[in-house]
Amino acid sequence: MAVRAGIVVTGTEVLTGRVADRNGPWLAEALRARGVDVGQVVVVGDRREDLESALEFLVGRGVDLVITTGGLGPTADDLTAAVVGAFQGRPSSVDPALEQRILAVVARLTALRGWQTAPEANAAGIAKQARVPAGATVLEPVGTAPGLVVPVAEGRTGPPVLVLPGPPAELQGMWPAALAAEPVRRALAGATELRQRTLRLWGPPESELAVTLRRVEDQLAGLEVTTCLRDGELEIVTRYAPDAEEAYARLTAAVSADFGVALYSEGPSVDELVAAALDDRGWTVAVGESCTGGLLTARLTAPAGSSGRVLGGVAAYADSAKEQLLAVPAETLAAGGAVSPAVATALAEGARRRFGADVGVGVTGIAGPGGGSLDKPVGTVHLAVVGPDGAAAKSAAVRGGREAVRQRSTTLAVHLLRQLLLGGPPA
Amino acid sequence: MAVRAGIVVTGTEVLTGRVADRNGPWLAEALRARGVDVGQVVVVGDRREDLESALEFLVGRGVDLVITTGGLGPTADDLTAAVVGAFQGRPSSVDPALEQRILAVVARLTALRGWQTAPEANAAGIAKQARVPAGATVLEPVGTAPGLVVPVAEGRTGPPVLVLPGPPAELQGMWPAALAAEPVRRALAGATELRQRTLRLWGPPESELAVTLRRVEDQLAGLEVTTCLRDGELEIVTRYAPDAEEAYARLTAAVSADFGVALYSEGPSVDELVAAALDDRGWTVAVGESCTGGLLTARLTAPAGSSGRVLGGVAAYADSAKEQLLAVPAETLAAGGAVSPAVATALAEGARRRFGADVGVGVTGIAGPGGGSLDKPVGTVHLAVVGPDGAAAKSAAVRGGREAVRQRSTTLAVHLLRQLLLGGPPA
Numbered sequence: 001m002a003v004r005a006g007i008v009v010t011g012t013e014v015l016t017g018r019v020a021d022r023n024g025p026w027l028a029e030a031l032r033a034r035g036v037d038v039g040q041v042v043v044v045g046d047r048r049e050d051l052e053s054a055l056e057f058l059v060g061r062g063v064d065l066v067i068t069t070g071g072l073g074p075t076a077d078d079l080t081a082a083v084v085g086a087f088q089g090r091p092s093s094v095d096p097a098l099e100q101r102i103l104a105v106v107a108r109l110t111a112l113r114g115w116q117t118a119p120e121a122n123a124a125g126i127a128k129q130a131r132v133p134a135g136a137t138v139l140e141p142v143g144t145a146p147g148l149v150v151p152v153a154e155g156r157t158g159p160p161v162l163v164l165p166g167p168p169a170e171l172q173g174m175w176p177a178a179l180a181a182e183p184v185r186r187a188l189a190g191a192t193e194l195r196q197r198t199l200r201l202w203g204p205p206e207s208e209l210a211v212t213l214r215r216v217e218d219q220l221a222g223l224e225v226t227t228c229l230r231d232g233e234l235e236i237v238t239r240y241a242p243d244a245e246e247a248y249a250r251l252t253a254a255v256s257a258d259f260g261v262a263l264y265s266e267g268p269s270v271d272e273l274v275a276a277a278l279d280d281r282g283w284t285v286a287v288g289e290s291c292t293g294g295l296l297t298a299r300l301t302a303p304a305g306s307s308g309r310v311l312g313g314v315a316a317y318a319d320s321a322k323e324q325l326l327a328v329p330a331e332t333l334a335a336g337g338a339v340s341p342a343v344a345t346a347l348a349e350g351a352r353r354r355f356g357a358d359v360g361v362g363v364t365g366i367a368g369p370g371g372g373s374l375d376k377p378v379g380t381v382h383l384a385v386v387g388p389d390g391a392a393a394k395s396a397a398v399r400g401g402r403e404a405v406r407q408r409s410t411t412l413a414v415h416l417l418r419q420l421l422l423g424g425p426p427a
Numbered sequence: 428m429a430v431r432a433g434i435v436v437t438g439t440e441v442l443t444g445r446v447a448d449r450n451g452p453w454l455a456e457a458l459r460a461r462g463v464d465v466g467q468v469v470v471v472g473d474r475r476e477d478l479e480s481a482l483e484f485l486v487g488r489g490v491d492l493v494i495t496t497g498g499l500g501p502t503a504d505d506l507t508a509a510v511v512g513a514f515q516g517r518p519s520s521v522d523p524a525l526e527q528r529i530l531a532v533v534a535r536l537t538a539l540r541g542w543q544t545a546p547e548a549n550a551a552g553i554a555k556q557a558r559v560p561a562g563a564t565v566l567e568p569v570g571t572a573p574g575l576v577v578p579v580a581e582g583r584t585g586p587p588v589l590v591l592p593g594p595p596a597e598l599q600g601m602w603p604a605a606l607a608a609e610p611v612r613r614a615l616a617g618a619t620e621l622r623q624r625t626l627r628l629w630g631p632p633e634s635e636l637a638v639t640l641r642r643v644e645d646q647l648a649g650l651e652v653t654t655c656l657r658d659g660e661l662e663i664v665t666r667y668a669p670d671a672e673e674a675y676a677r678l679t680a681a682v683s684a685d686f687g688v689a690l691y692s693e694g695p696s697v698d699e700l701v702a703a704a705l706d707d708r709g710w711t712v713a714v715g716e717s718c719t720g721g722l723l724t725a726r727l728t729a730p731a732g733s734s735g736r737v738l739g740g741v742a743a744y745a746d747s748a749k750e751q752l753l754a755v756p757a758e759t760l761a762a763g764g765a766v767s768p769a770v771a772t773a774l775a776e777g778a779r780r781r782f783g784a785d786v787g788v789g790v791t792g793i794a795g796p797g798g799g800s801l802d803k804p805v806g807t808v809h810l811a812v813v814g815p816d817g818a819a820a821k822s823a824a825v826r827g828g829r830e831a832v833r834q835r836s837t838t839l840a841v842h843l844l845r846q847l848l849l850g851g852p853p854a
Contacts, residue, residue: 018662042468049466125637211551226438295721305797313741325781356747406729
């Protein structure tokens, strides 16, 4: 029988989207990799009754472990530890030794950052953070907040609740200690490895993939297949126990047979493929971008080690910048306007030459919401890549609002790089 | 009594974080603005029983309306419409007129994008998308998927379920029609306006704010106050009914009295303040960034209309790029290395001069995970801004992994711009 966990993400700032939750997905993935099934993540605001009902719901679903994130800070709206203690039937009290350890951390941070913290602020906040439900296991703070493993009160039945802090770095830093805690180990014992593999298609619509999946449906027993379309990429993510490896091979064969070259990856993301292809040849890359405003360079420099292959980029928003920094000829700008295939090529060539890179990428377009015309509506994008022994170009009408156009144009540029370096379906 | 809604976000890709959910937060905020309270968002994968139990949970909480997002596509893992229909006790069947309308949309898209779609793919997918529970209201497709309003079966009691598509542009495009549908109007009738205001502090730790909030606690009846710390910014978000306006004024006065200049905004974000300050003076800005790799330029160009004030930016990853594109003197690079206060200033001055901007911003640092040393550990960042009548600089030791260092350095740069343009707490 599958081992199952449920997650409660707390925080009004997460519920309302002021902060994007990174903990729910991170935990779901970390648990999946250990073979633990997560069916539901509940996001709740900082209200006692909403948190309580979320705990009740997950316990009622019969999960083996409940994990909460957030609500461990020093302010009054941070109430997770107290609510979980009460829920598990274990009254809380201040742990004096823990209080001293948190005090030491706060004193060090205060000195380090030059805070002028009122002593009573520290005292009240720390006493709050040092309250521990009776019988709970304390997980040492990574920041200032300790984590907790709170078993259900003796004489009652129910899963333990693992209480983790909200800042992702603190939560992730505490994760190994959480897994090692005895109640968590017991709860997750017996989980078996689940594999997860991804097939990536560029181009075809989801409806065509649906036909393929229906055709081979009865050969896919043991696979949990989900498909996801975003920015023109169609991902097929499959989870399965090791004994379904042959079924997965059948799925891969069917998709490959039906889509051929559009199946551009049986694993790595397009970003990973492009980075590896550049590194294999020892090539460097530079960017000349306009409507994407720095996003393409930011994406290429996101991975660790990218400084070995990315020399840099110019976000040339103003026409004068295109001329001065990337040597786009004034007559090219005058002839077709700043948004034209010729300017995309000139941006790629200018970036390549000015940075002394092996490969140059150029992007120009209209992100909107203003600046569109009948001729060149919002979403018009031209892209070009120029390398030592070849070039590629693409023009597209991208749908969506300003942010969508910026993001999709960036993805198009990465696929154009993939096309030049590795072939596969045209961007 | 408050009108309440619950949200179910479906999609294994969201549950596992391959796609960040934008719909839950968007809906929570859209509902809040209408005075509808959202206590919980449940994220579920594409599994029938997980979706069913989430619906049961929210209905059990006594909400007036349940909203689902996603799971309306043509593939077999898209099962929201069928599950909701069954849950509400209303059997589904194909609506032939709707099927024809979807067919027309798909045919147009197919022609537009040059898909080579097999006819049977369209037929099967469209028939699936045209299935409507008996008695449900159809919301016309914005993409290819129609939305639904599904009341509970006659003779039973329970809230209606509003079924919306997953792509954010489709969901948002369908929202006005959803609000206008009679069952939704009835469910939300009686909701009263809730105000939401934000105070923003730069610098103080959350524990100091906790003291202030405790001190004035008994003067804040009717306010729902939540605090959130991220990247050095401390946000205080308060919701209240119009009759608590005076309590909110007391909160603002207390925070202002205790924190003075650190309270840098009673509303707008730092990005909005900087943009307005530049526009007020008619000033332009340009960026010379290294460790942030394009993120700062991307952030400054994110708002609509930014092309009027942002001339562009150079992400100068390689030292050669710093010299050639931004005229950082070789001797400055040699003297203190590429990560030094002098190089930050040279990047700012170089960007200002090369782009012909009024204000230049420079950022250099070590994002990691490699490249750190005892002298200059990972997270070392130097920033500078140079304007027509002044300059400002900041050096910092930023905590966290590569992505956190990149993001926090970007936020620091925006606050340094704020400091130069508007004063307030030092970045």
